[in-house]
Amino acid sequence: MKKLNIFIFLLTFIFVTTGCNVTAKNVKKEEIKLYYANSDNTRIQWVTRPINYSNEDEKYANALKELINGPYSSDSTRNISENTKVLVLQKNDDIIHVDFSKEFLSPSTDISQTIAIITVTNTLTQFDEVKGVRITVEGKAMISPQGQPYDVLTEFDLSESRKVNIKIYLPDENAQYLIPKIKEIEIKEGESIGEKIIYELIEESNSQDYNVIPKGTELIAYSEENKIAIVNFSHDFVNNHSGGTAGETMTIYSIVNSLTELENITGVLFLIEGQRREDFGHFSFNEPFRRAENLIKP
Structure with missing residues (x-):
């Protein structure tokens, strides 16, 4: 009986130690x-x-x-x-x-x-x-179809893109009304149309005499929450703006009316460097802005 107990003990020891090694x-x-x-x-x-x-x-x-x-x-x-x-x-x-x-x-x-x-x-x-x-x-x-040897390869971009038409709003020559402009843009899988709209407005600002979005402004982040687009700009949006009620109106509502063309967006909240501001020139700036149909040129 004592020998049997010793044998069982040895089997148990082997099983436990083997299990520990697998876990290790x-x-x-x-x-x-x-x-x-x-x-x-x-x-x-x-x-x-x-x-x-x-x-x-x-x-x-x-x-x-x-x-x-x-x-x-x-x-x-x-x-x-x-x-x-x-x-x-x-x-x-x-x-x-x-x-x-x-x-x-x-x-x-x-x-x-x-x-x-x-x-x-x-x-x-x-x-x-x-x-x-x-x-x-x-x-x-390996040799590529172009006859050159393959070197170190990095991740291939497999995202599919599609072309969509967007409507953005730009000031007229008197900075009194907003004029709609249709643009065709390319959207890749996972990209936000709202973010692309902001970049299109920045591009228009850099190519025109007027500043819809002040020169040097960078889009830090764009997100959407409960049908509100949250647009986070760099300090240049405030510091480089020319001022004046008309100019501020065109800047704000060019962005707001462009983004609210999207079915899922009903308002726009502006942040500067991630923070809400109490005001922007003549406007209270700490709450979402809603679409202004009266500013669209008849």
């Missing part, structure tokens, strides 16, 4: 993005998949392993052969060097190889500590 490895689990082309290779998209790793090298290796395994979806296309092997995976500072086996070049079409390069690069540069990727095949640099 500090295995992490993370949802990452894997980039693939869509079914007809006209657009690059991403899917999410979990990976486990215990250190950086393992994280990058497992990310590439999952990428090579494929998208597991009929609406995505594999542009990297499943037989591709990672021969070298080395990170120096914030650059990762990946050397693939020759299977990486199959299929051999330019578009497939370009997409394969983009998907590898964006999969690895999603990690904050990775700023670039250098890809070789069995030690040799």
Whole structure:
């Protein structure tokens, strides 16, 4: 009986110490993005998949392993052969060097190889500590369709853009009324139309004789909350303004009427360097401004 108890104790000790060692490895689990082309290779998209790793090298290796395994979806296309092997995976500072086996070049079409390069690069540069990727095949640099060897590649901008028409309001020659102007602008995924409107007004100010927005003014931040656009300008908005009731009116309501063209905006709150001001010239400035239809030229 004593021998049996000793045997059980040894088994328990081995199990506990083995379990402690597994825990000590500090295995992490993370949802990452894997980039693939869509079914007809006209657009690059991403899917999410979990990976486990215990250190950086393992994280990058497992990310590439999952990428090579494929998208597991009929609406995505594999542009990297499943037989591709990672021969070298080395990170120096914030650059990762990946050397693939020759299977990486199959299929051999330019578009497939370009997409394969983009998907590898964006999969690895999603990690904050990775700023670039250098890809070789069995030690040799890959050649771009233009005939030049690829160097270190940074994240590819995959955001889709669309063109939209906006209406902005600018003062007439007498600074008495606001005149609407239609402009076509390009909006990328995730960009704010309201923010783009402010930048268009700044651009108009820099190209015209009048200052809708005073010279030197920078947009520090733009946000929207409860149908109110919050526009945060630099001190130049106040310090560089020429003053006068008419000029102040044109400046304020050029911005307000332009932003309230958006269906989701009913008012505009101005901040200067992140702070509310009690006044701006002849105007109380610490509450949102509403649209002024009476200032639009008939």
